Amino acid sequence: MRSQNLIFLKDLFVIGLTAFGGPQAHIPVLQNILVKKRNYLSNDELLEIYSLCQFLPGPSSTQTVVGIALKRGGTLLAALALLCWILPAAILMSLLAVLFYGFQRYADFPTELFRFVQPVAIGVVAAGGYDMAQRMTNNRLHVTLIVFAMLITAFISSPWIFPIILLLGCVATILWDQSAQAVSNTQHQPLKWLQSSVSLLLFIALFIASAITGALSGFKPIVLFENFYRFGSITFGGGYVLAPMMFEQFVHHRNYLTSEEFLTGYAIGQALPGPSFAFASFAGGMALHALGYNYTLLGCLLGTVAIFLPGFLIMLGVFPYWEFIKDYTPMQKAMNGLRAIAAGIVLGASISLSLNLEWSVLHPAIILITFLFIRFTPLKVTHLIVGAIFLGAVVMQLN
Numbered sequence: 001m002r003s004q005n006l007i008f009l010k011d012l013f014v015i016g017l018t019a020f021g022g023p024q025a026h027i028p029v030l031q032n033i034l035v036k037k038r039n040y041l042s043n044d045e046l047l048e049i050y051s052l053c054q055f056l057p058g059p060s061s062t063q064t065v066v067g068i069a070l071k072r073g074g075t076l077l078a079a080l081a082l083l084c085w086i087l088p089a090a091i092l093m094s095l096l097a098v099l100f101y102g103f104q105r106y107a108d109f110p111t112e113l114f115r116f117v118q119p120v121a122i123g124v125v126a127a128g129g130y131d132m133a134q135r136m137t138n139n140r141l142h143v144t145l146i147v148f149a150m151l152i153t154a155f156i157s158s159p160w161i162f163p164i165i166l167l168l169g170c171v172a173t174i175l176w177d178q179s180a181q182a183v184s185n186t187q188h189q190p191l192k193w194l195q196s197s198v199s200l201l202l203f204i205a206l207f208i209a210s211a212i213t214g215a216l217s218g219f220k221p222i223v224l225f226e227n228f229y230r231f232g233s234i235t236f237g238g239g240y241v242l243a244p245m246m247f248e249q250f251v252h253h254r255n256y257l258t259s260e261e262f263l264t265g266y267a268i269g270q271a272l273p274g275p276s277f278a279f280a281s282f283a284g285g286m287a288l289h290a291l292g293y294n295y296t297l298l299g300c301l302l303g304t305v306a307i308f309l310p311g312f313l314i315m316l317g318v319f320p321y322w323e324f325i326k327d328y329t330p331m332q333k334a335m336n337g338l339r340a341i342a343a344g345i346v347l348g349a350s351i352s353l354s355l356n357l358e359w360s361v362l363h364p365a366i367i368l369i370t371f372l373f374i375r376f377t378p379l380k381v382t383h384l385i386v387g388a389i390f391l392g393a394v395v396m397q398l399n
Contacts, residue, residue, distance in 0.1 A: 005073055008040060009084045012065060016088040016274045018381055020121040023061035025353075026275070027346060028128020029381060030061075032374075034068065041068060043135060044339060051338035052322055054162045054345075057234055058311025059277040062086065066315045071323070075195065075316065082312055086304065089274025090281045094300035096268060097285030098293075100261065113396060116388040119363040122353045123370025124381055129346035130371075132339075141177055142340040145169050149344025154351035162345065169337030177333050192320040200317035203310060207233055210306075221295075221302055224256075224287055228280050228306030233314075242276070242307075246283055256287035273385075280307035362391075 049067035053060040069081035136142040214226035284303020288295040
């Protein structure tokens with residue numbers, strides 16, 4: 001493997017340890033390191049891949065990482081990138097499940113330590129959205145779409161809103177955008193239809209096989225795998241949509257977890273870095289913890305694999321077709337709309353997250369300071385996160 005790809009994988013692992021918040025918060029971090037620092041891809045390419053993932057079920061920031069890796073080095077690099085991206089969060093959530101099993105002291109976990117991490121994450125989102133949007137301010141239609149997407153994202157909470165406004169952005173730029181350049185002479189890579197077909201067929205086969213096997217056998221680990229695989233296959237809108245589905249299934253329907261265990265684990269997971277779907281690692285371990293320590297670890301593994309595998313297979317199947325068609329002139333016009341809407345989504349997410357943040361007089365100041373530090377200093381996000389945790393520890397001691 002090329003040394004550049006090894007550095008790329010190391011970068012993803014580090015990002016997985018330091019990227020707090022949901023997918024809208026992850027994209028600015030990916031932009032800062034993979035685009036601005038490393039120049040692995042352009043800002044437009046990142047927004048294109050991210051926009052594509054908004055149309056697909058599954059964890060969008062994870063699928064964005066997979067798409068970047070596919071573009072750089074193919075299927076093997078994509079699989080390794082997936083592992084590097086999800087491992088930090090999956091390991092942390094699995095350790096949490098083991099701690100719950102061993103000590104049953106979840107009520108005493110120091111969640112207050114992370115109380116200022118979220119406003120830092122919001123500042124990161126705002127800075128990233130601003131950077132994305134300012135690249136498109138020379139076109140009135142693009143600015144209109146950015147503002148439209150920002151307001152919709154900020155004040156309408158629905159998992160279906162993202163694909164809808166992205167589709168509207170495509171239609172608007174196809175009809176009225178005159179800035180797209182014709183690229184009919186672009187040399188296209190040959191379509192890897194066999195790889196795409198195999199990936200999509202495998203995705204469907206696993207969906208059907210796990211449902212049938214789980215229903216016929218009733219074996220708890222198989223049923224658990226089916227539950228997570230189904231959630232990973234049908235969830236649009238990220239971890240905020242996944243959580244209530246899992247709560248209904250595992251707390252109300254299956255009684256695998258108590259409400260207190262679920263909500264405490266979810267709250268701690270929100271304060272940890274990495275993809276929010278990694279909460280499945282914790283939920284899987286807790287679902288099998290009554291069967292013993294080994295089954296707790298098995299549940300963590302099943303939850304991790306089953307929740308991320310569908311999105312990975314879908315991305316492997318869809319991405320080659322996307323790469324094949326996106327350079328044609330109508331698609332280039334659509335891309336302009338997708339980029340503008342994506343920038344607006346990120347800006348709107350910073351507003352939405354701020355409005356839903358528990359009030360503290362320090363939070364607005366932390367958001368503003370984070371924004372200014374990212375915009376005007378070389379300070380890394382990692383340093384800001386460490387500072388937020390330190391501030392949380394100080395406030396804990398004072399209280």
